[in-house]
Amino acid sequence: xKISVKPKAGAGLDLSPMLDVIFQLVLFFLVSTTFATLxxxxxxxxxxxxxxxTELSGxxxxxQADGRLWFNEQEATLQSLDSLLSEFDxxxxxxxxxxxxxxxxxxxxxxxxxxxxxSLRKNGFGAVSLRTASPK
Numbered sequence: 191x192k193i194s195v196k197p198k199a200g201a202g203l204d205l206s207p208m209l210d211v212i213f214q215l216v217l218f219f220l221v222s223t224t225f226a227t228l229x230x231x232x233x234x235x236x237x238x239x240x241x242x243x244t245e246l247s248g249x250x251x252x253x254q255a256d257g258r259l260w261f262n263e264q265e266a267t268l269q270s271l272d273s274l275l276s277e278f279d280x281x282x283x284x285x286x287x288x289x290x291x292x293x294x295x296x297x298x299x300x301x302x303x304x305x306x307x308x309s310l311r312k313n314g315f316g317a318v319s320l321r322t323a324s325p326k
Contacts, residue, residue, distance in 0.1 A: 239324075248289030249278065249315070251306060255295040259306075268305050275313040285314035293321040 251271075252260040259266050261274045280288050290310060294303055310318055 248291065249275075250291045250293065253292075253294040253298050253302060253306070255297045257298070257302070268302065268309070271306065271309045272312060275309055275315065286316040288315060288317060290315050290318045291321050292318055 250260075250262055254260075259268060259271065261271060264274070266274055292303070292306060294306075307318065310316075
């Protein structure tokens with residue numbers, strides 16, 4: 191006597207293609223999203239209509255309206271800026287081309303900015319960008 195075994199008709203649904211599509215969508219949105227790291231120090235930047243965007247990598251020097259100076263996220267003075275710049279390790283990169291972004295409040299005098307530029311030049315940094323705001 192022969193016994194035949196019939197396969198059960200299942201109502202299961204294969205979800206692996208749908209999970210592949212969802213994974214691809216998540217990867218697409220993660221890669222296409224731009225993350226801008228803006229400093230947490232509040233300054234009122236001067237406006238410029240001809241400004242071009244640059245990367246916010248490298249060294250960031252911020253000067254607030256009350257004259258407080260920040261070297262990256264570390265509070266500094268104009269006198270201590272020389273030592274901070276000389277001790278800053280950039281690895282094997284050239285200091286002349288290492289990016290430095292200067293974010294100064296629009297109320298800061300040019301004397302403070304010239305002092306910062308002097309410190310940067312004394313320590314060999316040459317690629318300095320002034321951060322501005324675009325008009326509203």
